[in-house]
Amino acid sequence: MKKDFKIITRKLAKTYDLREMDFPPLIRDPLDSLVGVILSQNSTDKVTIPIFRFLKSSYSYEELSRLNPSVLEKIIRPCGLAPSKSKRIIKILRKLKQENEKVSLDFLKDYSKEDAFNYLTSLEGIGPKSAAVILSFGFGQPFFPVDTHIYRVLKRIGFAKEKESRIKVQENCEKLIPDSLKHDLHLLLIMHGRKTCKPSNPRCGSCPIFNECNWKFKKKFLTT
Ligand code: SF4
Structure with a gap:
């Protein structure tokens, strides 16, 4: 109606x-949005925010991409689903590094809205809602x-x-x-x-x- x-x-x-x-929607950086949405899946802001802040203050995304998933798993355990979330985050960061020689989503700025959405939803653990969060809050796109x-x-x-x-x-x-x-x-x-x-x-x-x-x-x- x-x-x-x-x-x-x-x-x-x-x-x-x-x-x-507060987090996750108000974050402005595309990679922060991506990591934030994965951490917050099936979790609450109250649990996720301190973990996200700890990660940000402890590692660059380059460093995070080189981390053993079991180390990340221990850090993010309070967020729930830590084994799958840690593997997904590191897998995506490594894929970005491999494809772009740096851990960044900036290349999506040159994509059309639809292509950027399709790229993000092709990543493991990123569904339509998560992709829309990343594009809306990380890139300022009207999703x-x-x-x-x-x-x-x-x-x-x-x-x-x-x-x-x-x-x-x-x-x-x-x-x-x-x-x-x-x-x-x-x-x-x-x-x-x-x-x-x-x-x-x-x-x-x-x-x-x-x-x-x-x-x-x-x-x-x-x-x-
Ligand atoms: S609280 Fe929700 S269900 Fe109730 S009147 Fe408002 S919008 Fe409707």
């Missing part, structure tokens, strides 16, 4: 302060990653159909949300999903986009 994302963005921006958002919070909110407000896949919703967002809104709206919807439109007991009574929401149960949650 069509939604006025300009109004939704304006209302959410009056409620949430984007400065509260719209749909995470679990955004997916839930977009279904409840009626933009996405209940059974629509997350990747389909992401494709629709990329087509239908104006580029100028994508960056902020992405972050605002994550904040909205975390703070107000929670998975259970959403706080519909204090929802800034109550009037824009088509969720049939919203009136049952006016007092939560």
Whole structure:
């Protein structure tokens, strides 16, 4: 269903302060984004942020690419899925080194949006959402990653159909949300999903986009 994302963005921006958002979306470096999204898969920012900061302060990406995966595995263990995440990170860094003689994603700046997306999703451990995060936050491209919070909110407000896949919703967002809104709206919807439109007991009574929401149960949650 069509939604006025300009109004939704304006209302959410009056409620949430984007400065509260920390890693991973706010990081600006493409490789930081890539390593950050892998570390944060199935983990929380609270666990991932200190580990990411430790890695950044301890190793350059060149050094990291030469590390034995078992060493990285020990460091990132609190993030969960450490054996596969450590292997993936090091495999990608080594591939970049082999292909470009340096550990960098800068060559993607010369790619079209589609080619850059296809390159990233060809890497092990990088799916459509992760690729969109890297391109949006690492390269400033107008992508719209749909995470679990955004997916839930977009279904409840009626933009996405209940059974629509997350990747389909992401494709629709990329087509239908104006580029100028994508960056902020992405972050605002994550904040909205975390703070107000929670998975259970959403706080519909204090929802800034109550009037824009088509969720049939919203009136049952006016007092939560
Ligand atoms: S009214 Fe309730 S369900 Fe709808 S967006 Fe707001 S919090 Fe979510």
